[in-house]
Amino acid sequence: MKVYTKETVQHVNASVEECWTFFSSPRNLQKITPKDMGFQITDFDNKPMYAGQIIQYKVSPLLGLKLSWMTVITYVKENSYFVDEQRFGPYALWHHKHFFEATENGTKMTDLVHYALPLGFLGRIMNSLLVKNKLKEIFDYRCVKVDEMFNSKK
Template identity: 40%
Template sequence: MNLIKKNTLLIVLAIFFLIFVGSFLRQPKIYTFSKEQLVPSDLDTVFEFFSRPENLEKITPSSMGFNIITPSPIEMKEGAIIDYTVKIMGVPMRWRTMITSYKKNEFFVDEQLKGPYSFWHHKHSFKEVDGGVLIIDEITYALPIQAFRKIVHPILIKPQLDQIFNFRFQIIKDKFK
């Protein structure tokens, strides 16, 4: 009887180990998040505001503990590296991004070099349209531990992104009235 319990425990542990380790070996699940906002302003003014990393602190909820470490002023250009601290579930974490693509008054892309995600690509686009400027945020990202993504993404990550961009939406709306 004792041998059966021991073998059962070994089988359960082996299955858990294979599932957990396997999550690191398979391709990560890639998520996307996008948000659009029309602001009644001109393209130069809107792009200038967003291309100043220092303004990120103004449009990020204070609960995120967002703080730019890179000394100001930061020139927004391809190859620029920006270091931040941000709180993830109350825990301070370093985040480093690089501007990998930049076209004045059209778009810029920041990609995470170091931080909480295994992959982060954020394209900020700006289009002049009737009534102002359409701001388009497109984010592609992957979580670092695939084994827990089905729990962590819908309960923590997606709601947090919604909260950040809803806050940002309101601040931008008020700023560009």
């Protein structure tokens, strides 16, 4: 299985605590996800993030095809990092680490995703043709939305 890595770093003009409050809430994920993804939470216990928390979604990443996706929050260190991992969904592997680090001017946020696709050789072709570009588009959109919400304040 070929494992790919996607890393993004963004500086946010907000405290680690403010960033944590926003990004550790699954309810806010829809606000920073492109509309064409059809992102919808279908099951979530509405509790503050904790290790073992299960979140279920519907997403439409390609051609309007609705897919079910279940993630589990596997690690949480408040105001520092959390990890979500796919249990069921479109990837053979999805391991997403979210890091928050205080800086002089706010917070450095780092997303590090390790992912793999099913179907062996066909999955590698799909990554080259579609998936890696779609992930770039999603994280670029997220960066713009976060800038609008946090970095545009006067």
